[in-house]
Amino acid sequence: MATVVFSRGLQQYTAGTERLEVEPGTVRDVIAQVLARFPALENRLDSGTAVSIDGEIINEPLLERVGPTSELHFLPSISGG
Amino acid sequence: MSEERKFRWIGTRPIRHDGLDKVTGRANFGADFSLPGMLHGRVLRSPHAHARIVSIDTRPALALEGVKAVLVGADLPDIPSQIGSGGEQQVDFRDLSHNVLARDKVLYDGHALAAVAATSPRIAAEALERIVVEYQVLPHVLTVDEAMAPGAPILHEDMFTKGIEPTPSEPSNVAGRVELGHGDPEQGFADADVILEREFTTQTVHQGYIEPHAVVARAGEDGQCMVWCCTQGAFMVRAYCAKLLGLDVSQIKVIPSEIGGGFGGKTTVYLEPLALLLSRKSGRPVKMVMDRGEVFRASGPTSGARVRVKLGAKRDGTFTGADVSLYYDAGAFKGSPVMAGGMTILAPYKIPHVKIECFDVVVNKPKVAAYRAPGAPISAFGGESLIDELADELGMDPIELRMKNAVSEGTKAVYGPKFRRIGFEETLEALRSHPHYSAPLGPNQGRGVAAGFWFNGGMQSSASVNVNEDGTAVVISGCPDIGGSRASLALMAAEELQIPVERIRPVVGDTETVGYNDLTGGSRVTFATGMAVIQAAQDVVAQLRKRAAKIWEVELDGVRWEDGRAICTNGNGETPEPLTIRDLARRAARTGGPIAGTASLTARGIGPSFGAHICDVEVDRETGRVSVVRYTAVQDAGKAIHPSYVEGQMQGGAAQGIGWALNEAYLYDENGRLENPGFLDYRIPVASDLPMIDTVIVEVANPMHPYGVRGVGETPIVPPLAAVANAVRHATGVRFCDLPLSPPRVLEGIEAAR
Numbered sequence: 001m002a003t004v005v006f007s008r009g010l011q012q013y014t015a016g017t018e019r020l021e022v023e024p025g026t027v028r029d030v031i032a033q034v035l036a037r038f039p040a041l042e043n044r045l046d047s048g049t050a051v052s053i054d055g056e057i058i059n060e061p062l063l064e065r066v067g068p069t070s071e072l073h074f075l076p077s078i079s080g081g
Numbered sequence: 082m083s084e085e086r087k088f089r090w091i092g093t094r095p096i097r098h099d100g101l102d103k104v105t106g107r108a109n110f111g112a113d114f115s116l117p118g119m120l121h122g123r124v125l126r127s128p129h130a131h132a133r134i135v136s137i138d139t140r141p142a143l144a145l146e147g148v149k150a151v152l153v154g155a156d157l158p159d160i161p162s163q164i165g166s167g168g169e170q171q172v173d174f175r176d177l178s179h180n181v182l183a184r185d186k187v188l189y190d191g192h193a194l195a196a197v198a199a200t201s202p203r204i205a206a207e208a209l210e211r212i213v214v215e216y217q218v219l220p221h222v223l224t225v226d227e228a229m230a231p232g233a234p235i236l237h238e239d240m241f242t243k244g245i246e247p248t249p250s251e252p253s254n255v256a257g258r259v260e261l262g263h264g265d266p267e268q269g270f271a272d273a274d275v276i277l278e279r280e281f282t283t284q285t286v287h288q289g290y291i292e293p294h295a296v297v298a299r300a301g302e303d304g305q306c307m308v309w310c311c312t313q314g315a316f317m318v319r320a321y322c323a324k325l326l327g328l329d330v331s332q333i334k335v336i337p338s339e340i341g342g343g344f345g346g347k348t349t350v351y352l353e354p355l356a357l358l359l360s361r362k363s364g365r366p367v368k369m370v371m372d373r374g375e376v377f378r379a380s381g382p383t384s385g386a387r388v389r390v391k392l393g394a395k396r397d398g399t400f401t402g403a404d405v406s407l408y409y410d411a412g413a414f415k416g417s418p419v420m421a422g423g424m425t426i427l428a429p430y431k432i433p434h435v436k437i438e439c440f441d442v443v444v445n446k447p448k449v450a451a452y453r454a455p456g457a458p459i460s461a462f463g464g465e466s467l468i469d470e471l472a473d474e475l476g477m478d479p480i481e482l483r484m485k486n487a488v489s490e491g492t493k494a495v496y497g498p499k500f501r502r503i504g505f506e507e508t509l510e511a512l513r514s515h516p517h518y519s520a521p522l523g524p525n526q527g528r529g530v531a532a533g534f535w536f537n538g539g540m541q542s543s544a545s546v547n548v549n550e551d552g553t554a555v556v557i558s559g560c561p562d563i564g565g566s567r568a569s570l571a572l573m574a575a576e577e578l579q580i581p582v583e584r585i586r587p588v589v590g591d592t593e594t595v596g597y598n599d600l601t602g603g604s605r606v607t608f609a610t611g612m613a614v615i616q617a618a619q620d621v622v623a624q625l626r627k628r629a630a631k632i633w634e635v636e637l638d639g640v641r642w643e644d645g646r647a648i649c650t651n652g653n654g655e656t657p658e659p660l661t662i663r664d665l666a667r668r669a670a671r672t673g674g675p676i677a678g679t680a681s682l683t684a685r686g687i688g689p690s691f692g693a694h695i696c697d698v699e700v701d702r703e704t705g706r707v708s709v710v711r712y713t714a715v716q717d718a719g720k721a722i723h724p725s726y727v728e729g730q731m732q733g734g735a736a737q738g739i740g741w742a743l744n745e746a747y748l749y750d751e752n753g754r755l756e757n758p759g760f761l762d763y764r765i766p767v768a769s770d771l772p773m774i775d776t777v778i779v780e781v782a783n784p785m786h787p788y789g790v791r792g793v794g795e796t797p798i799v800p801p802l803a804a805v806a807n808a809v810r811h812a813t814g815v816r817f818c819d820l821p822l823s824p825p826r827v828l829e830g831i832e833a834a835r
Contacts, residue, residue: 007497008436009260012246018263048164048171052498056785057536057687073497076259076420077171080538080603080795081288081345081451 111295111311122369127187130221130753141211147204150362176414188413191378228254256415262435269402269434273393284746292341298356314600345451377758381450388463402434412448418456424496426460454795465531465803504717504781529807533799537792538603539684543596544613552663559598565726577618604792609684620678686785692716705828719791738801
C-alpha cells in the first residue's frame with residue numbers, strides 16, 4: 001500500500017490523522033481515496049497544491065503514478081524568482 | 082546519470098555568445114526598441130497609500146493636442162477572482178488586473194489608475210497633470226503588525242482569512258494561514274536542555290535590477306498584437322495580457338528583448354496590457370518605459386516580515402524541536418512568499434518535532450513579486466541567527482552544530498518529504514575546510530556563518546536544435562537569458578553533438594518560434610530547458626546517424642556518433658571514412674532534407690541545493706558602519722555546466738543578500754508615501770562596497786538529471802542576511818534582530834550594550 005502523510009495544517013481536516021494507507025494508482029486516484037475518507041479536504045487539494053512522491057516535488061501531479069510503496073505528501077505550490 | 086561519464090565541453094568556460102554585444106553596448110534592451118509612428122505612454126499613479134477614487138475626469142487630458150488615447154480602470158474587462166498559472170507562479174487574475182489599473186480604490190503610493198498615449202513623452206507627462214482625480218483618503222497600514230491590529234483599516238472588504246476553521250465572518254487583512262510541520266513541538270521542547278526564542282524583522286526590499294520595465298506594443302486592425310518587452314517570460318506576458326484583455330493567446334506575439342536583470346521582479350506584467358490597450362485605442366504603436374521612481378513605487382519588491390523562532394536542543398547540540406511563526410506582507414494583494422519561507426526555514430536540519438505557522442498579510446504597499454528564492458532569505462535570517470546564538474550558548478563551533486543536525490539522503494525535511502541525494506554535508510565540509518574559516522581576524526572584526534536551502538524548479542520547456550548547411554548549429558530556447566543560460570545551453574548541445582561550442586549559436590526565441598516555455602525563474606533554465614536541449618540534440622544525433630547509415634547503406638546500429646562524426650562500425654567490406662556533421666549537413670538534401678531536432682517536456686527530477694557562507698565584517702564603533710571585509714560562498718551545484726556563471730550566480734546572490742542585510746529598506750513617511758524611490762537613497766551595494774566574493778562549487782550530482790544539474794541561481798541569496806548579522810554579533814557582542822544593519826541601528830545597539 002502507498003502512504004499519504006498529512007502536514008500539521010491538513011490534519012485539522014483529517015481529525016488529526018497523520019498517515020493514511022491507500023491503494024496505488026495515479027495521484028488522481030489517491031486524491032479520490034483521500035477525499036472519500038476525509039471529505040473536509042474537498043477544495044483543499046486544488047490547483048495551489050503540489051505533491052511530493054518519494055521526495056520528488058511535482059507541481060502538476062494528477063496523472064503521476066503512486067507506487068505500492070510510495071510516500072505522498074501534499075505541499076503548497078511554491079514559485080521561484 | 083552515469084557517475085562515470087566524462088565530459089568534453091561541460092565544465093569548460095567559453096566566452097558567452099552574447100558577450101561581445103553586451104560589453105560593447107550593442108545588445109538591445111527593452112527601451113531600445115522603437116517603431117515608426119510610435120506614441121509614448123505614461124501612467125498616472127496614486128499619491129496616496131489608501132484612498133477611494135471618487136471620480137476621474139480625463140477630458141482635459143484628451144483635449145490636449147497630441148494626446149491620442151487615455152485609459153482608466155473601467156477600460157479593462159472585469160475578471161472574476163480566478164487562480165491561474167501563466168508561468169511559474171500562481172496568480173489571481175482579478176488581483177493582477179486591479180494592480181495593473183486600479184478600479185474603485187488605490188491601495189498604495191504609486192498604484193496605477195490611468196494611462197495616456199501621446200505623440201511625445203513631454204505631452205504625455207503634461208496630459209497626466211491634466212487628469213482630475215477626486216480621492217477620499219483612507220487610513221493605511223504599512224506593516225504586518227499594523228495590518229493585523231484590532232480595528233485596522235481593511236484593504237479588501239471581500240477578503241476573509243483562509244486556512245482558519247470555521248472561516249471568519251469578518252473581513253481581514255490576513256489573506257491566509259497555513260501550518261506546516263510534523264510531530265509534537267511541546268515534546269520537542271520537553272526533550273531539550275536549551276531553548277532559545279527570538280523575534281526578527283526584515284524590511285521591504287527591491288530586487289534592484291538595473292533595467293526598468295519597458296515595452297513597445299502594437300495592436301493591429303486584424304486583432305493581432307505584437308509586444309516587445311524586457312521580461313523573464315515571453316509566454317507569461319502573452320498569457321497574462323490575453324487574460325487581462327480578453328484575447329486568445331494566438332492573437333498576441335511577444336518578442337523578449339535582452340534583459341538587464343530581473344531576479345524574479347519581471348515575472349509578471351505592469352505596462353504590457355496598458356500599452357496594448359492604448360495601442361488598440363489609438364491605432365498606433367505605443368512605447369512605455371518606467372522611470373526609476375516608478376520601478377520602486379509600483380513594481381513588486383519582496384515582503385517586509387516578522388519572524389518568530391523558538392528552537393530546542395540537547396546539550397550535545399542535537400535539535401529536538403522548533404516552533405516558528407512567519408508573518409509576511411504581500412503588498413496590496415494576497416500572495417506573499419510566506420509558504421516558501423515556512424518550507425525553507427530550518428530545511429537544512431533534522432528536527433523531530435516542528436510547527437511552522439505562515440501568515441499572508443496585505444498592506445498598503447506595492448504587490449510583492451518574486452525575488453530570488455522568494456521568502457527564504459527572510460525566514461533563514463531568523464533561523465540561522467538563532468542557530469548561531471545556540472552555538473554560542475552550547476559552546477559549539479557553528480559549523481559543527483550545523484553538521485551535527487545536517488539533513489542527508491533519507492532525512493525527513495521540515496516540510497514533510499524525505500530528501501533524495503543532496504549535498505548539504507559536503508557543502509558544510511567544504512566550508513569548514515576553507516582557509517577563510519581559520520584565518521585570523523583583526524580588531525573590531527567578527528566572523529559569521531549561515532546556511533541556506535532552495536528547492537529549485539522544473540516546469541515546462543521546449544527547445545530546438547537546427548543544423549545549418551555548413552554543420553554549425555543553432556539552439557533555440559524560449560527562456561530569456563538572465564544569467565548566462567545561453568552559454569550553458571550551447572555547452573549541452575555541444576556535449577551531445579560533440580562539436581566545439583563556438584560552432585553553436587544559442588538564441589532566445591519569441592512566442593511563435595519555439596514551443597511553450599515557462600518563464601526564466603526558480604533556478605530552472607539550465608536544469609529544465611537544458612534537459613530539453615539535450616533531448617533535442619540527441620534527436621539530431623539520431624538523425625545524423627540515420628543519414629550516415631543511408632549513405633553507407635548499412636544498418637543504423639552499425640553507425641556510432643563520436644567526436645562530431647559518424648563512424649561506420651559495421652561496414653560491408655572496406656570501412657568507409659567517417660562522416661563529419663559538416664559532411665552530413667552538406668548532403669542533407671539528398672538524404673532526407675534539413676536536420677533539426679526538437680524536444681518539449683515537463684522537467685522531472687528537480688534537485689534541491691544547499692549553500693553555506695562565511696562572512697567577515699569590520700565594525701566602526703564610532704559610526705556604526707559595517708564593512709564586509711571577506712566573504713566566501715560554498716554551494717552544491719550538482720554539476721556546474723559553465724562554472725563561471727555558477728560562480729557569478731553565487732557572487733551575485735551574496736552581494737544582493739549583503740545589501741539586504743546592511744542597507745536596503747523601503748522608507749515611508751507618515752502618509753504612506755515612499756521616501757526613497759531611487760538608487761541615491763535606496764542604497765544597493767556597488768563594487769567598491771564589497772570584497773571579492775570567493776566561491777567554492779561543490780558537485781554532488783542530481784541523479785535525476787542526465788548531467789547531474791541542480792539549480793544554482795537562488796540558493797546563494799538565502800544565507801547572507803544571517804551570515805552578516807552573525808558576523809556583526811561576533812564583532813560587537815550585540816545580537817541584532819532587525820534589518821537593515823544600518824549605521825544608526827548598529828551604533829544604537831553598541832551604545833545600548835555599553
